[in-house]
Amino acid sequence: MTSPAYGITGFGGYVPRLRMERAVIAAAHKWMAPSLRSLAKGRRAFCSWDEDSVTMAVEAVRDANPRRDLSAVGTLLFASTTMPFADMQNGSVIRGAVGLPEHARTLDIGQSQRAGTSALLEALVTPRAGGALVVASDHPRGKPASTQEMTFGAGAAAFTVGDRGVIAQLLGSASTSSTFVDHFRAEGSKYDYFWEERWIRDEGYMKLVPAAVNEALACAGVKAAEIQRFIMASPFRSIGSALAKKLGLPAGCEASDLAESCGYAGAAHPLLMLALVLEQAKPGEQILVVGFGQGCDALVLRATDAIRDFKPMRGIAAALADAQSHDAYLRMLSYDDGIDLEWGMRAEKAIKTALTEQYRERHQLAGFVAGRCPKCSTVQFPQLAYCVQPGCNAPSGGFEQVPLADVPCQVLTYTADWLSWHPSPPLYVGFVQFDNGARLQMEMVDVGAVGLEVGMPMRVVYRIKDIDKARGYPRYFWKVTPLQA
């Protein structure tokens, strides 16, 4: 039991705007896998070419932090099974982007579908000074024509944990460990290898989950019938309801599995479901969350009165609703390097990052920080040695640091560039004018059918700027996307 004064204090999430109609995927494989048609309902989220688990995590943290203050957070736990780097702490990139202090402790947690629940549980059972930030983000890959390609999605969820404004507290928990290999992904492999679904259900979920849940309920002193919401994340349909019945949970307590418009988001999925549940929860509601993967994590949570006072920046329901439907299957495949298309000689451009320069300039690039000149008040990005304003030219050493990511902004100029090599042609690019006077040229992403126009309101998003495929290095920066697309 943790102290009631310590618990979840905020939540948020992110789901990529891009959704692929499952019927389109099924149609592409109809010649060799006609049975996929049975899964061809709804649409799945997929990462754009410039999104990965780090960029989604940053967006989820921003959503979970409406007060825009993470300066006191002491620990960041990042959970994912699709981290861009095998050796190079992914959480450190997230920390820099979201503005956590450099003295924060950062940890990456992976290797299992329950990495998300394990990270949240770890944060809840170990109170820390300044609290913790837990973010889970995943985009599990399904091999073309596999069941997973149809059912998998992508997304991220973030939670702040601490002692101020606790909106949900942990009543009890249990964890078990079992070398139950329902699937695995070997080091260096891109796709999972799955065993038969019926065995996974009967020997795995139906036996391992009840053992952990019953222990957690006992620990929490809560009866199964007293649970209002049951979160059972799984790539398989209907496992939640079968387990709810077996566990004696109240009918209809299963939380939405987000299959209709997102799909299974790997290690992030239970936390994404939890964030949506909390978004709609009432004080006193008791929530059971299960993470499954070589054993189980089971968490029993209770919403406090303060749940009424917390609203994420945008929220999970809004992220799910902000969907841009696509019907070109090869787009999804190409974004994930599932097919090697002919991009022409322009794609041969070398994209090597000077890691020295990236480190030197981290104070302005990582968190997208402009400078305000104390002499003439001009807000400017990038910050060079002197103020840009003719006649002022004050040295930038005295600039006030002004993060731009949350400043309202709009299109000043734009074009759709069909000549440049770009993984998602055309490249939309143009000048963005910020309300505080800053301006710079930026890439414009997830542009919908409406297109762009001068004056269109935009939102800053964290993305991969370029991928150095020769060396496997993605470099990140900020882009903008239409508020409505």
Add this chain to the structure above:
Amino acid sequence: MATGIKDKVAILGMGCSRFGERWDAGTPDLLAEAFDEALADAGIERARIGAAWYGSAIDVVNVGNSAVPAAMALRLDGIPVSRVENMCATGTEALRGAAYAVASGAVDIALAIGAEKLKDTGYGGLPARFRGTFNDLWMPLGSAPAGFAQLAAGYRARFGVSRDELKKAMAHVSWKSHQNGVLSPKAHLRKPITMEQILEAPLIAEPLGLYDCCGVSDGAAAAIVTTPEIARSLGKKDLVSIKALQLCTGSGVESTTNEWDGSYVRTTRKAAALAYREAGITNPREQLSMMEVHDCFSITELVTMEDLGVSAPGAAVRDILDGFYDREGGGVPCQVDGGLKCFGHPIGASGLRMAYEVYTQLLGRGGKRQLSAPSIGLTHNLGGVPYMGVAAISILGLHGR
């Protein structure tokens, strides 16, 4: 107080290679083609040249950095040869170096020569360039047309011009240049095209279509400059002299502050003001006989007409559609040789190619495209992108006028 270089420097001779997809010629061949013509025109031996400036911009093709390859190609022995690079304004930058050397009295005769070998890339358009270790970390990708296409969005927003009307004026810019290119033996593209072809061409960078973009080609151009006195002592009677040579480089005002509205090129305006003052021009619309401007894209030429003060703000669309800039339109003929549109844009050569056309016209050597009695012409050479670049302007005129 600086007095400027007006009439202190005369053009002794000029040369220009045939521009185009010169599969037959390497950079040394192109340089020689322009150099031979310039030497013959000047009537001097190469040993009379006291210093040289070589302009080239894109090192992923061409001959590599430094001036050594040019000195080797032209066998410029024992004299200072400098290589200059200022993006697409490189050709005018080379001329500026040579002109300043003469005006300062450092040398009697100087050579400016520029060349680019773009058709060795293996694909169309300009190669994407490295922009520095810092800029590459945050600046978005974008082709040259993408940079200039944004002027269209800014211009439409500023003046409330419809997309169709602007497209039509842009199309007329290209149509007019192609009409002129037909009469230009050294041009790359020498075919007239219809307004329909232009308007229906595939998009390169919205709203720029294929024919809103200049060609990409190989070429070289050269100028040999000296003092008017030396030119006369060498037997030259009709002299073309430099009335002004000015350059303005962006310092970040457009791209970083909220001053610029996206509808014009600030560096062109600044350079034009300096050049008009140096040349003593007060009313360019009345005083200029002709212009060779940087029509890398049709929209660039359109806004340049206002930036140079020849069209009133917001009036370029009307002037263009009225034929004011056509060769026989009764206004100020622009791109008499076909411009970048028909010559293509071998970066290091273009500024000098523009000067070559003004020089040719002033001396009455324009053949079928000769204008009636021009006395003063302007070149406008733009490097980089509208919001982060270099504008170079030269004004050339008949000496003593």
